[in-house]
Amino acid sequence: MLEDQKPVPTDYLIGLRPGVSIENTGHQVVLCRGAEGLTLRNDEASLRFLEKLSSSSCTRSELLGSWEQNPPASLKGQVLLDRLGDLEWLIFSLDFDAPEGRSVVTAVPVSPGESSGMAPQPWDRPALRAGGRLSPFTYSRWLSGSTVLRSPLSAYEVRATGPALPRLLASFTGLRPPSAETSALLDLLHRARMTDEHEEDETVLEQWEFHDLLFHCHTRDGRHERPSGGTFRFAGNLDEPSIPPVPALHQSYFGDVIPLCAPEGSTSTDDMGLFQALQQRRSVRQHDAPITLESLGVFLHHCASSHFTDDIDVVQVSRRPYPGGGGLHELELYILVNSCPGLEPGLYHYRVGEHVLCRVADSGADTEALMDDAAFSMAHPRPQVLIVVTSRFQRIAWKYETIAYALTLKHVGCLLQTMYLVATAMSLAPCAIGGGNSELFSRVIGSSPLVESSVGEFALGGSARTMDGGR
Numbered sequence: 001m002l003e004d005q006k007p008v009p010t011d012y013l014i015g016l017r018p019g020v021s022i023e024n025t026g027h028q029v030v031l032c033r034g035a036e037g038l039t040l041r042n043d044e045a046s047l048r049f050l051e052k053l054s055s056s057s058c059t060r061s062e063l064l065g066s067w068e069q070n071p072p073a074s075l076k077g078q079v080l081l082d083r084l085g086d087l088e089w090l091i092f093s094l095d096f097d098a099p100e101g102r103s104v105v106t107a108v109p110v111s112p113g114e115s116s117g118m119a120p121q122p123w124d125r126p127a128l129r130a131g132g133r134l135s136p137f138t139y140s141r142w143l144s145g146s147t148v149l150r151s152p153l154s155a156y157e158v159r160a161t162g163p164a165l166p167r168l169l170a171s172f173t174g175l176r177p178p179s180a181e182t183s184a185l186l187d188l189l190h191r192a193r194m195t196d197e198h199e200e201d202e203t204v205l206e207q208w209e210f211h212d213l214l215f216h217c218h219t220r221d222g223r224h225e226r227p228s229g230g231t232f233r234f235a236g237n238l239d240e241p242s243i244p245p246v247p248a249l250h251q252s253y254f255g256d257v258i259p260l261c262a263p264e265g266s267t268s269t270d271d272m273g274l275f276q277a278l279q280q281r282r283s284v285r286q287h288d289a290p291i292t293l294e295s296l297g298v299f300l301h302h303c304a305s306s307h308f309t310d311d312i313d314v315v316q317v318s319r320r321p322y323p324g325g326g327g328l329h330e331l332e333l334y335i336l337v338n339s340c341p342g343l344e345p346g347l348y349h350y351r352v353g354e355h356v357l358c359r360v361a362d363s364g365a366d367t368e369a370l371m372d373d374a375a376f377s378m379a380h381p382r383p384q385v386l387i388v389v390t391s392r393f394q395r396i397a398w399k400y401e402t403i404a405y406a407l408t409l410k411h412v413g414c415l416l417q418t419m420y421l422v423a424t425a426m427s428l429a430p431c432a433i434g435g436g437n438s439e440l441f442s443r444v445i446g447s448s449p450l451v452e453s454s455v456g457e458f459a460l461g462g463s464a465r466t467m468d469g470g471r
Contacts, residue, residue, distance in 0.1 A: 011059065011094065011095075011184065012059060012060065012092045012093065012094065012188070013056055013057055013058060013059060013092070013093040013094070013095060014053065014056070014058065014059065014060060014063060014081075014090055014091070014092055014093075015053060015054070015055070015056025015057075015090070015091045015093065016053055016054055016056070016084075016089060016090065016091070017033070017088065017089045017090060017091050017108060017109055018091075018108070019033050019034075020032070020033045020089050021033070022050060022054070024042060024047075025042075026042065027042055028040065028041065028042055029041075029042050029046060029047070029050065031050075031084075031089070033087070033089060034112075036087055038083065038084070038087070040080070045066045045077075046066075048066040049063060049066035049077060049080070052066065056091065056093060060081065063077065063081065064077040064078060064081075088109040088111060088155065089109075090109075091106055091107060091108045091109070092106070092107045092188065092191075092192075093105065093106040093107070094106075094184055094185060094188055096162065096164050096168075096181050098162070098163070098164035098167075098181065099164075100162075100163035100164045100167065101162060101163040101164065102162055103160070103161065103162025103163060103164035103165055103168070104160070104161055104162055105158060105159070105160045105165075105168075105185055105188060106158065106159050106160075107156045107157075107158050107188055107189075107191070107192045108156060108157055108158075108159060109155055109156055110150075110155060110156060110157050110223070110224050110225060111155035111222065111223050111224065111225070112221075112222070112225055129197060132186065132190060132195050132196060132197055133172065133186075133195060133196055134172055134186075134189065134194060134195055134196070135151055135153065135193075135194055135195055135196050135198065136196070136210065137151045137152055137153050137205075137210055137213060137214075138150070138151040138154075138189070138194040138195075139151070139210075139214075140169075145161065146159045146160060146161045147159070147160045147161075147165055147169075148160075149189065149194060151193065151194045152213045152214045152216070152217035152218070152223070153193050153194075153198060153200070153213075154192050154193040154194050155193070155223060156192040156193070156194075158188070158189060158192055158194065164181070168181060168182050168185050172186070215405075215406070218402065219402060219403050219405070219406035226401075226402050227401050227402065228401060228402040228403055229400060229401065229402070229403065230326060230399050230400055230401075231399075231400070231401040232398075232399055233401050234397075234398050235314070235398070235399075243398065244314075245314060245315040245316070245395070245398045245399075246330075246392055246394050246395040246398065247316055248306075248309045248316035248317060248318045248328075248329065248395075249306070249309060249316075249318070249351075249352070249353050250332050250349065250351070250392070252349055252351055252358050253349055253358050253359070253360045254358075255348075255358055255359030255360055256358070256359045257356050257357070257358050257359075258293075258343065258348070258356060258357040258358075258359070259355075259356050260293070260296070260297030260300060260301070260355050260356055260357060261293070261294045261297035261298055261301075262297065262298070262301045262305075262355055263298050263301060263302070272424070272425040274421070277421045277424045277425045278421065280424050281420050281421060281424045281430075282424075283430065283431040283432065284429035284430060284431060284461070285378050285379075285380040285429070285431050285459070286380065286429070286461075287384060287429045287461035287462045287463065288462060288463040289462040289463050290339050290340060290341055290384055290461075290462045291339075291340055291384050291385055291428065291460060291461055291462040292340070292341060292342070292462070293340060293341065293342035293343050295426060295428065295462070296335070296340060296343070296385065296460075297355070298426065299419075299422055299423065299426060299428065299460070300333070300335075300350055300355070301355055302321060302422045303321060303322070303333075303415070303418050303419050303422050304320055304321065304322070304331075304333055304350065304352055304415070304418075305320065305321070305352055305355050306318045306319065306320055306329070306352040306353045307319040307320065309353065312327075315328070315398070315399065317329075318352075318353075320352065321418055322411070322414040322415045322417075322418040323411070323414050324411055324414075325396065325399075325400065325407045325410075325411070326399050326400070328395055328396050328398075328399060329395075329411075330391050330392045330393065330395035330396040330408060330411070331389055331390070331391055331408070331411055331412065331415060331455075332349065332350075332389070332390045332391075332392065332452070333349075333350040333352075333387055333388070333389060333390075334347055334348065334349055334350070334360065334387070334388040334389075334390065334441075334445070335347070335348040335349075335350060335357060335385060335386075335387055335388075336348075336367060336370060336371065336385070336386040336387075336388060337384075337385055338371055338382050338383060338384055338385065338386070339384045339385075340384060340385055343357075344359075345362075345363045346359060346360075346361055346362045346363050346367065347359075347360045347361040347367055347444060347445070348360060349445075360444075360445055361444055361445070366440055366443060366444045367444060369437070369440060370386065370388070370436070370437065370440060370441060370444070371383070371386060373436060373437055373440075374386050374433055374436070374457060374459055377433045377434055377435060377436075377457075378431060378433065378459060383431070383459035383460065383461055384459075384460065384461040384462065385459070385460045385461070386433075386457060386458070386459055386460075387419070387457070387458040387459075387460060388436065388441055388454050388456075388457055389412055389415060389416075389454065389455055389456035389457070389458065390441070390445075390452050390453060390454050390455060391408045391412075391452065391453065391455045392451070392452050393405070393408070393450070393451065393452070393453070394451065396408055408455060409455070412455050412456040415456070416432045416456060416458060419432075419458055419460075420432070423460060427463050428460060428461065428462065428463065429459075429460065429461035429462065429463070430458065430459070430460055431458070431459040431460075432456075432457070432458050432459075433456075433457035433458065433459060435457075436454050436456075436457045437454075438453045438454045438455075441453070441454040442454070
């Protein structure tokens with residue numbers, strides 16, 4: 001072995017990553033993937049090397065054997081393999097001829113490529129220390145007939161097929177004794193950055209929860225190549241979509257309808273400029289007086305009323321005071337009333353197109369529990385009005401792929417800031433709440449939490465007692 005050759009287990013089978021094309025132009029052989037390209041001389045050794053690499057059935061030493069008749073040239077093969085690894089164009093496999101039958105485990109890069117800087121070549125990592133185990137950030141899924149292991153810390157995914165896999169994975173749980181096969185598998189997972197040995201500062205990782213890190217990496221570009229953005233994946237043929245889009249306006253409830261006041265001419269919101277509202281914005285948990293139905297109507301009009309609805313292709317869009325991706329506006333507002341003169345306690349849905357409230361449910365044990373949750377979060381008595389923000393998930397997911405729920409959370413943030421500023425300009429008492437019971441709320445409105453569920457809460461009261469010390 002040459003001194004600069006990097007150690008790698010001899011039983012790894014190395015192949016080309018899916019999507020890498022090979023074109024023989026006569027004088028040269030060109031490898032391409034996306035915008036990246038690599039050119040080789042068209043000679044017998046290079047062609048033999050590429051043929052072996054394409055088969056995904058050769059070890060590193062077997063691949064470098066393509067230059068065995070010219071040992072000095074084998075350095076060229078090492079440099080070439082390292083370059084392909086830097087481009088993240090290589091896959092690494094273990095082939096187990098187990099008693100249960102043949103099983104194959106393959107580490108495949110999933111990051112965009114060299115520019116990600118995420119995926120060190122597996123042979124760049126030191127061997128796993130004794131007692132190493134899977135990272136708590138590693139998880140598995142069953143996809144298309146294979147068990148797939150992934151981690152937000154890794155630029156690889158590990159795909160496993162074969163009847164021996166349950167036994168191999170069971171050894172990681174301590175239910176079965178380790179074997180040479182499981183040690184080899186764990187070493188591959190380690191080199192794919194899926195074990196508890198990693199380069200990151202331990203104190204940094206301790207402050208990341210699994211679901212937060214997974215959500216962050218899944219919805220941001222750089223560590224995956226999944227389609228992302230407005231892909232319209234359920235549109236099919238726009239003339240006849242495979243799944244029809246959800247209408248822009250909620251198919252509302254059938255309870256009593258309460259008309260709301262809309263601002264006419266000059267209102268209190270005209271007396272405060274944007275910059276002053278930004279400077280005075282606070283979370284206020286105590287109130288001087290009850291909020292009036294008139295103030296509630298003006299507040300909802302400025303925050304969330306729909307100015308128009310239109311059709312673009314086959315999807316309806318609308319315009320509201322706060323931004324929404326693609327004009328889809330999947331958010332809905334429900335008003336849970338505790339104390340508001342002129343409005344009976346209970347739950348109401350705000351019809352953004354008509355600027356009215358529609359009664360959904362009377363006060364009961366479930367609505368009382370929602371109020372109590374809000375009071376507990378605020379560390380104050382129950383708010384006069386609790387605004388519950390829901391998302392009709394399929395409305396946003398029909399167009400956007402990978403980032404749909406991340407967009408919903410961004411939209412909630414935009415809406416909450418809008419409500420803060422309007423409430424501040426109207427001298428009302430606003431307070432965003434950090435969490436809520438989605439299952440309970442879905443039960444109150446009679447909806448599946450997979451169809452429509454609460455994603456934000458906002459307490460509102462009459463004139464603010466004080467704005468000093470709020471956040």
